[in-house]
Amino acid sequence: MEKDIILDSIADGVFTIDDNWRITSFNRAAEQITGVLREDAVGQHCKDVLKADVCEKGCILRKTIQSGKSIVNRTVHIVDAAGSRLPISISTALLKDEQGRIIGAVETFRDISVEEKLRKAIAERYSFEDIISKNHRMHQLFDILPDVAGSASTVLLEGESGTGKELFARAIHHLSPRKKQPFIAVNCGALPDTLLESELFGYKAGAFTDAKKDKPGRFRLAERGTLFLDEIGDISPALQVRLLRVLQEKTYEPLGSVETVPSDVRIIAATNRRLQELVKEGKFREDLYYRIHVIRMELPPLRDRMEDIPLLADHFIHHFNVLQKKVIAGLSGEALACLVSYDYPGNVRELQNVIEHAFILCKSGLIEPHHLPENLCLYRGMESSGRNETMNMKDLEAVFITNMLRRHQWNRIKTAKALGIHKSTLFRKIKALNIKIPA
Template sequence: MKSQPVSIRPYSRKPEENGPSENEGLIAFPPGGSPSDAQAILDSLEEGIVAIGLDKKILYMNRAAREILKTRDENPISSDCRKVVNSSECQARCVLAKTVETGEPIRNMEISLVDAFGRRRVLRLNTALLKDSSGKVFGGVEIFHDISQIVALKEELKGRYSFGRIIGRSEKMQEIFDLLPVIAQSKSTVLIEGESGTGKELVAHALHENSSRREGPFVKLNCAALSEGVLESELFGHVRGAFTGAVQSRPGRFELASGGTLFLDEIGEISSSMQVKLLRVLQEEEFERVGGTKTVKVDVRVIAATNRDLKQAMETGEFRKDLYYRLRVIPITLPPLRERQEDLPLLIQSFIDRYNAELGKNIQGLTSEAMKVLLNYHYPGNIRELQNIIEHAALLCNESRIDLRHLPGDLLPAQAQSTFLESAMLEANPVKYLEEELIKMAMAEYGGNVSEVARRLSMGRSTLWRRLKEMKLA
């Protein structure tokens, strides 16, 4: 026999019923059943259920909702929902009001609240509209469960597997995490070595933030991006008239970083003459501005970074031995991402959380197929490349999980790309589906620049705008 769906409709006590009823307001029951049947069904659920009218008065709360919210009111029916729920979203914008306005349910939103006993709780929330038999909306329902323990565990793991904004559970990263707090308290010069994209600047920033110099400035300079003359002026500053265009005196990065930390990236790219000048500052903590004669003293901790093999450069005479050993008082070598595969799930989730916040999305994770591709990829660009991949996928994904079709095409093996085309053939309009996916990919690649996307797809701007509106992307 086919089961009957549960109906939900507004309910009021009969005039002859005396005294308050905790069932007053909203009753859910199978056709032919009674309110007590519905109460038993709803009270058996672990999820909290709160029904709220358009006037923001509580219509109904089941047993789990009362326990999760720890309401002191024995009969919260007809109470103001903001007093009972008291969540972070109540202070910003009512989620039910948004559901009523848009007609769209909210799925898996995380909210925080303080219960009647002053304890902070984190809930995962879903919403839906409540309609009477004629289809008229008379309120909304919030369905939630308490994930406070899960969040607390994640925070504990985050503390165990992170230092600053650096994340990792691999043995190599754990060894680095053990050293960083000790290194942070020292003033000694640090040389961070590792391939491009391994997070050298993050390590430098974490050392600064966890040092006694945290209140001082953190100044950074990419040495490879500047010519020798410009680099000298950037590092040491210049006096007025030192060179053509020097219309006024200007402090350099060493002066700006005094009392704090100076991060010199791509240190292996500086010339031999600049190596001599830098060595003097590191040894004597003093220098003269370009074109000046006055000696400037500074108190700066220097953290340098390179993706070159400086030891080999030293042996070939490209890098001074004395500067190499002066910089390498404390060496830190960051492993490439391919050597810390066990860190991938943590890093992926971290980037998903970041882009959820930036893009206003609610991506929960990856499908098993997409995760398999990312776990088997070799990442020549290291963490920076992984971050770009997740950003690309997050822009394209409008679902709860990132799938193969959301990943950059060059990551997918030929078989996966074939599977993508086959999946397109399952759509009602395969050509339209492929066109929309191409538009999404191009929008992500060109940062939403409509002119560039139109040019890349050989499509008129007006046509592209029309497609974007149809796709609700404009």
């Protein structure tokens, strides 16, 4: 009893096991982290309670008992009783009786979700495990991704802003044999041409007025790793020529240098524009296009994978709950209807911003339509009815028509044509379904 009080006063999760791997004590923090109550945990096999990725492949407690040495602050992942994947930091130690015989072990652990999210955000080390989708087109991309990653070929990622091109590029890098080498990202659209050139290839001291010492370029920094060239459609014709040469000959010269430097860098390029059309317009070199276009992957916009919205919204709610220490339970049916009636020109990034906006206004419980940005909830039918159950046919029709109207810039004639109905039918439906058209 006294032991329990002491253990419960500790902020870290603590449990002890006997020599049969059965849990003998389980403190309050352990309950909070795993979602399993003490009375459910005590007497159970520790792997059935902790549910960590190391339990079956490299049990840390087993290692401690076998080696007699404590393990300190090992990061592992668990799945808690609510179905969330959590990173935790684990430490272990032996338990011995008065004669020094091993009678079990103790494990202490703490939830490091916040640290992990901050670390990922700072280091931008999002991996494939961070990409979630149940969309068929996305799954086709996932299917080929390991093969794409395994090859040394240049990859072209096409997709609108916010579709996750950089996330994909990082995932390709982390799945590739180059994963232990650097991943360097450059936004070609964000830098003026001359600066971009020196950023990519570096310069020698004296190359220009302020070049006081040598500076390595991104190609050098990404040596033996991956260089991600975002917004490649924005680079100038002159730079296109230099880039073509690197891709063809695998060599380059830093600015002001007479020496040719060999380059072993895998290029992943991305653009939110159609490169093929830029080629037709004469704005992008055809030879460079074909050099880049070895493997092309087109990421679908969010409006073409609306089935992912509940999944992504749930993911972002969990993300912000961890970062902001809130307990938002999820989305109400009406809020979800609002989310799926919007067409997200800013794609997944915009959805993330929408959820972040809701977190500012929603203190606890479910996110309701009034917590969402105003322009999102144009269909107010369900909100006014105050119902909380799933959508009926009328709601679905309203959401669908709202979506179509939005896609056609609220032009009712064009929308009616796209829907294959007469414009007066559309006007009637808009009125009957209480769809709000922006002024």
